[in-house]
Amino acid sequence: MSKIAEVFKNHKAFIPFIAANDPDFQGTVNNVVALAKGGADLVEIGIPFSDPVADGPVIQAADIRALKADPDLPMDTIFDMVAEIRKQTAIPLAFLTYLNIVFQYGYEAFTKRCTELGIDGLVIPDMPYEERGELAPIAAKHDVDLIPLVTPVSGDRIEKIAKAATGFIYVVSSLGVTGERSEFANDLSDLVARIRKVTDVPTAIGFGIHTAEQAAEMAQIADGAIVGSACVNIVAEYGEQAPTKLQDYTKQMKAAVVGNPVR
Numbered sequence: 001m002s003k004i005a006e007v008f009k010n011h012k013a014f015i016p017f018i019a020a021n022d023p024d025f026q027g028t029v030n031n032v033v034a035l036a037k038g039g040a041d042l043v044e045i046g047i048p049f050s051d052p053v054a055d056g057p058v059i060q061a062a063d064i065r066a067l068k069a070d071p072d073l074p075m076d077t078i079f080d081m082v083a084e085i086r087k088q089t090a091i092p093l094a095f096l097t098y099l100n101i102v103f104q105y106g107y108e109a110f111t112k113r114c115t116e117l118g119i120d121g122l123v124i125p126d127m128p129y130e131e132r133g134e135l136a137p138i139a140a141k142h143d144v145d146l147i148p149l150v151t152p153v154s155g156d157r158i159e160k161i162a163k164a165a166t167g168f169i170y171v172v173s174s175l176g177v178t179g180e181r182s183e184f185a186n187d188l189s190d191l192v193a194r195i196r197k198v199t200d201v202p203t204a205i206g207f208g209i210h211t212a213e214q215a216a217e218m219a220q221i222a223d224g225a226i227v228g229s230a231c232v233n234i235v236a237e238y239g240e241q242a243p244t245k246l247q248d249y250t251k252q253m254k255a256a257v258v259g260n261p262v263r
């Protein structure tokens, strides 16, 4: 079982997201360590990209801040951040990245570096299932999970996407881009049921979750809840106090999801 899948074994998971280099190198390290201390099960680190098609305004603003702080922001600098994080925590990590970044670095070199640093998975929102063939065997060779996204409109593709998944399956709560919401698609339970029929790979729901009540509700339907924009807002708002705030927020969100019994 992959390190990421193991995260879901004994309890429901809380998975926060933050953008790398927002506000800067050391801030990123401190924020990820704070999320780990707060009890996060896995942290998604977003790699800032100039054309982030699936990102809503909050995540886009984080990308802009990150790229303003370092306009080139070489991938090796982000790998160095992870190396710093690794001196302080063994928490499972995944990158949220657009495919071009992986392609530019080289599939082999990128996934090899991921394994060396303990990046256990990749979420690549602009890589459809049908186009994973080139990267998938290389990622598998280096034990890096390719975490697919399934949406309420994935239709007949749901089963084949789920069957090929390792790590976990990212269930998108609703249509559109990332960002806090007050309502979710009403057929999420059916979506998760269809996935569970064909695989034991765990599911986590993301897009729009920001309150503890929402996280609890989503963790009842799936095996975990993912929260991005709310964490990024804390980073933007609290500056040096962000780590403390992120730790408190994580504690509260984790308590909300863990309250649900595992299946």
Ligand SMILES: O=P(O)(O)OC[C@@H](O)[C@@H](O)c1c[nH]c2ccccc12
Residues within 6 Å of the ligand: 017, 044, 046, 054, 055, 059, 096, 125, 177, 178, 179, 180, 206, 207, 208, 209, 226, 227, 228, 229, 230
């Ligand atoms: O911000 P939200 O609504 O909490 O959703 C999580 C999301 O931000 C994070 O997982 C993410 C950031 N960028 C993405 C691009 C595609 C899919 C998911 C993401």
